[in-house]
Amino acid sequence: MADADERILVVGPSWVGDMVMxxxxxxxxxxxxxxxxxxxxxxxxxxxxxxxxxxxxEAIALDVGHGEFGWRVRRKVATLLRGRFDRAIVLPRSWKSALVPFLARVPVRLGFTGEQRLVLLNRRRVLDKGVLDQTVKRFVSLGLPVAEAASGDFAIPRPRLAVDPDNLVELRLALGLSSRPAIGMMPGAEYGPAKQWPPAYFRQLAIWLVEAGFEVRVLGGPKDVEDGEHIAAGLEHVHNLCGKTRLADAVDLLADCQQVVTNDSGLMHVAAAVGTRVHALYGSSSPDFTPPLTARAHIHRLGLSCSPCFARVCPLGHTNCLNQLTPQRIFAALTAPPEGREPA
Structure with a gap:
């Protein structure tokens, strides 16, 4: 077993959902x-x-844009970390992701084989996708002894993000949120449109939820602003918060929601990690690979013969795996009595 005071450097992933996992x-x-x-x-x-x-x-910023090499930045960060860590665990499988631990001269540098990292990593493991069939299992396995990791039979702790109640109070006031019970909506999916439920379906769902006495909060990044406007336009008690909040704000706002409806996205994993009931919509992707890590998840998928295809854009041009998933079905699930209780 490693020493109790061991210093471990983890090179984190570049996507919100992966960072939560x-x-x-x-x-x-x-x-x-x-x-x-x-x-x-x-x-x-x-x-x-x-x-x-x-x-x-300790969190160390690697201020390199997605897809950028950023040699000077990586070398600067490595210089600051030199001599401070006993081992490194590199989660991404790219060549450049292993550069910082190598340049920082971390004695033990572990990761999966990939992109010719023979020199950069001095401890390498072959990824058995049949055994490590989920992203989160792959991450956790890199912290385990080889035999235990190879078995695939180990505990997966569920992520748990802390909530800042003071920040939540400030957000509620600043954003003009009401005292109605809140439902979160996340219409975005960074990977591509094949993972996105139609914005018109989100809008219809929002209309019914407002009529049922709920407030709707549409959350996402700057790329989701247009979809958020389409969903919220002209609707009382529907707030388009896309691009208006920081990631930490989203943590607190989602924790304050009773339930969320979301594509398979990074914010889906955030909602799961704050304990909110999640209604996850799956089309081109699979809940077997990237499920929301919570006991309070409800998976909605049609299981068509053409899905999951894992494509960014539907290769058949119809995206029926999501277009045929009706708002009526999701509304019924949102308003169903809690498990174990009969209707009043």
Whole structure:
């Protein structure tokens, strides 16, 4: 077993959902080595989220844009970290993601094989996709002994992001939110349109929810503003918050929602990690690979013969896997009595 005061550097992923799932690895490391110090190298945008993870002792910004090489930035970060960590766990499988631990001269550098990282990583594992069939399992396995990881039979801690109640009070006032019970909607999906339920369906669902006495909060990034406007236009008690909040704000706003309706997206994983009841809409992707890590998840998928295809854009041109998933079905699920209780 590693020393209790071991210093572990984790190179984090570049997507919101993957960063949430990476917390499962951090939780596993802390459970096995309670006195260890965990540092996480991650994109600058993710630092507010990392601040909500109790297991992170130190967050180091790698301010490199998605797809950029950023040699000078990586070398600068590596210089700052040199001599400070005993081992590194590299979660992304790209060549450049292993550069910082290598340049920082971390003695043990572990990751999956990929992109000719023979020199950059001195501990490499072959990824058995049949055994490690979920992203979160792959992350957690890198913190385990080889034999245990290879078995695929190990506990997966569920992510749990901390909520800031003071920030939530300020947000409710600043955004003009009401005292109605809130439903969150996340219409975006960074990967591509084949993962997106039609905005018109979200809008129809919002209309019914307002009539049923709910407030609707549409959350997403700047790319989702137009869809958010389409959903909220002219509707009282429907707030388009896309592009108006920080990632940490989204954590608090989602924790304040009774339920959320979401595509398979990063914010889906955030909602799961704050304990909100999640209605996850799956089309081109699969809940077998990237499920919301919560017992309060309701998966909605049609299971057509052509899905999951994992394509960014429907290769058949119809996206029936989502277009045929009706708003009526989701509304019925949202307004159904809680499990274990009969209607009043």
């Amino acid at each position: 990476a917390q499962s690895l951090l939780m596993s490391l802390k459970a096995r080595h309670p006195g260890c110090h965990i540092g996480v190298v991650a994109p600058a945008w993710s630092l507010p989220m990392l601040s909500r993870m109790a297991e992170v002792d």
